[in-house]
Amino acid sequence: MSIPDHRAISGFLDAQAAEAGAARNTLLAYGRDLRDLSDWLAGRRLTLFDLTRERVEDYLAHCDAEGLSRATRARRLSSIRQFTRFALEEGWREDDPAIRITGPGRAQRLPKTLSRDEVEAILAAAPALGRGTAERARNLCLIELLYATGMRVSELVALPVAACRGDPAVLLIRGKGGKERMVPLTSPARDALSGWLEFRDNAPKDSPLARLVAGKGARWLFPAPGAAGHLPRQSFGRLLKDMAASAGLDPSRVTPHVIRHAFATHLLEGGADLRSIQTLLGHADLGTTEIYTHVLDQRMRDLVLNHHPLAQSVSRDAPTSENN
Numbered sequence: 001m002s003i004p005d006h007r008a009i010s011g012f013l014d015a016q017a018a019e020a021g022a023a024r025n026t027l028l029a030y031g032r033d034l035r036d037l038s039d040w041l042a043g044r045r046l047t048l049f050d051l052t053r054e055r056v057e058d059y060l061a062h063c064d065a066e067g068l069s070r071a072t073r074a075r076r077l078s079s080i081r082q083f084t085r086f087a088l089e090e091g092w093r094e095d096d097p098a099i100r101i102t103g104p105g106r107a108q109r110l111p112k113t114l115s116r117d118e119v120e121a122i123l124a125a126a127p128a129l130g131r132g133t134a135e136r137a138r139n140l141c142l143i144e145l146l147y148a149t150g151m152r153v154s155e156l157v158a159l160p161v162a163a164c165r166g167d168p169a170v171l172l173i174r175g176k177g178g179k180e181r182m183v184p185l186t187s188p189a190r191d192a193l194s195g196w197l198e199f200r201d202n203a204p205k206d207s208p209l210a211r212l213v214a215g216k217g218a219r220w221l222f223p224a225p226g227a228a229g230h231l232p233r234q235s236f237g238r239l240l241k242d243m244a245a246s247a248g249l250d251p252s253r254v255t256p257h258v259i260r261h262a263f264a265t266h267l268l269e270g271g272a273d274l275r276s277i278q279t280l281l282g283h284a285d286l287g288t289t290e291i292y293t294h295v296l297d298q299r300m301r302d303l304v305l306n307h308h309p310l311a312q313s314v315s316r317d318a319p320t321s322e323n324n
Contacts (some may be wrong), residue, residue, distance in 0.1 A: 003047045003092070005038040012086050021177040048083070050143035053097045056080060060103065070104045077103040091219040095174060112253065119147055119262050122240075122254065123188075129242055134199035134209055138222060141189075141196035142236060143243060146256060148189035149173070150263035150281050153256035157231045161200070161223040165192055175282040183280055196221075252269035264292045 013031055014210050015024040022030070032050040039046055040059055063073045070155075077098070084098045126143045129134035145154055167190060170182045185193070198323050200221075203209035209223075215225020220230035237256060244254035266278050267285075 002109055003049075005034075005042075008048055008087070008092070009038065009083075011090075013138040016082070021179060023177040026177075029075065030079045033076045034083055037076070037080060044239075049093060051080075051084065051097050052103060056098050056101055060101075064104075065317050067092060069268065102275040111265075111278075112258050113261040113265045114249075114254070114258060116246070118249055119259070119266075121249065122243050122259075124145065125243050125246035129246060131241070134203065137192075137196045137199050139239060139243070142222065142231075143259075144186075144189040144192035145241070146173075146259050147242045147263055149183040150267075151183070151306045152176075152258045152260065152282075153233045153236060156256070157222055157233055157236055158228075160219055161221045162219075164197065164221050166195060173282070176284075179282065179284075181279060181282050241250060261292075264289070268292050 009031060012034070013027050016030065016222070017027055029189070034048070037059055040062060041050065041055070046055070059080075060073055063076060068285075081098045081101075084093075084096045087093045088096045096190060105252070122142060123140075126140045127136055130139050144158065145151065145159075146153075149156075149171060151173060152175065155175060155216060159171070161171075168185060170184050172180055173183055200209065200213060200223075203213060204209050204286070212223035212225065215223075216229035218229075222231040223229060224231040226232060233256070240254055240256060240259070241251035243250045260281070264281060267277055268274075274286060274289050277292065278286050281289060283289045
C-alpha cells in the first residue's frame with residue numbers, strides 16, 4: 001500500500017497524539033524528523049514506503065555527513081522506528097526495515113545531583129527565607145514538596161489546591177501529555193503543606209495573599225500575580241538559588257531539576273527499584289530512568305578510590321611519570 005508521504009506522516013502523528021498521548025513537543029519533533037527523511041527520499045525519487053534497511057542507514061550516514069550531533073541522529077532514528085512500526089501495524093507495509101538498526105546512540109551525560117547532606121542544608125535554610133511568616137511557609141512547602149516527590153518544576157508550581165486538601169498521604173500529579181501518577185508524601189512535606197495551607201486559607205482580608213486567592217490564583221496551591229495565576233517556574237528557580245546560597249552551597253549547582261535528580265538518586269541509594277522510580281518520576285521509558293544507576297556507580301567508585309585504604313595505598317605507591 002502506498003499513500004502520499006504527507007498523509008502518512010499526518011496519520012502517524014494523529015495516532016501518536018490520540019493513542020499514545022504524545023506531548024506536543026514530541027509530535028513536533030516526529031514531524032520535523034519524518035519530513036526531513038521524506039525530503040531526502042524525494043530527492044532520490046523515493047517515498048517513505050520505499051524505505052529499506054539500507055536506505056535508512058544511508059539516510060543516517062547523510063545526517064552524519066551534514067554534521068548533526070549523535071543525539072540528533074539518535075532521535076531521528078527513533079522517529080523512523082516509531083513510524084515504520086506504525087506502518088507495519090496499520091498494514092501499510094509488510095516489514096519493519098528499521099527494527100534491527102542500532103544507530104549512533106546518545107552521548108551519556110550523567111545528571112548533576114546533590115548529596116543528602118547538601119539537600120538537608122537547603123531544607124534547613126528554607127524556613128528563614130521570605131518577607132514574612134506566610135511567605136516563609138510557602139517557600140518551605142515548595143522545597144519540601146519538590147524533594148519529597150521529584151516533581152518537574154512545571155508540575156510543582158501548577159499544583160491545583162484541590163489536590164492538596166485533607167492532609168493527603170499521596171498527591172495526584174498531572175505530568176507530560178496529561179498523564180497522571182500518584183506520588184507519596186513524606187511527613188515533613190505533609191507538615192509543610194499543612195502549614196502553608198493554613199496561611200493561604202486564612203490570609204487577612206485585603207492582604208496581597210488574600211487578593212491573589214480571591215482572584216486568578218484561587219485554583220492554585222501557589223498563587224501569584226500574572227497571566228497564569230500561579231508562581232512562575234523562573235521565580236521558583238531564583239528562590240531555590242537563594243536557598244542554596246543561604247545553605248552555603250554554590251547557587252549555580254542548584255536548580256529544580258537537580259533536586260529532581262537528587263530525589264531519584266537518593267531513592268536508588270536507599271534500595272528502591274528502577275521501576276518504582278520510573279513511576280514516581282513519570283518517565284515513559286525505563287531507559288530514561290536507568291541513567292541514575294550510572295550516577296550511583298560513579299559515586300561508589302569515588303567512595304572506594306577516596307576512602308578505601310588499599311586504594312589510598314596504591315595511589316601513594318604508584319610510580320610517577322619520571323619512573324616510567
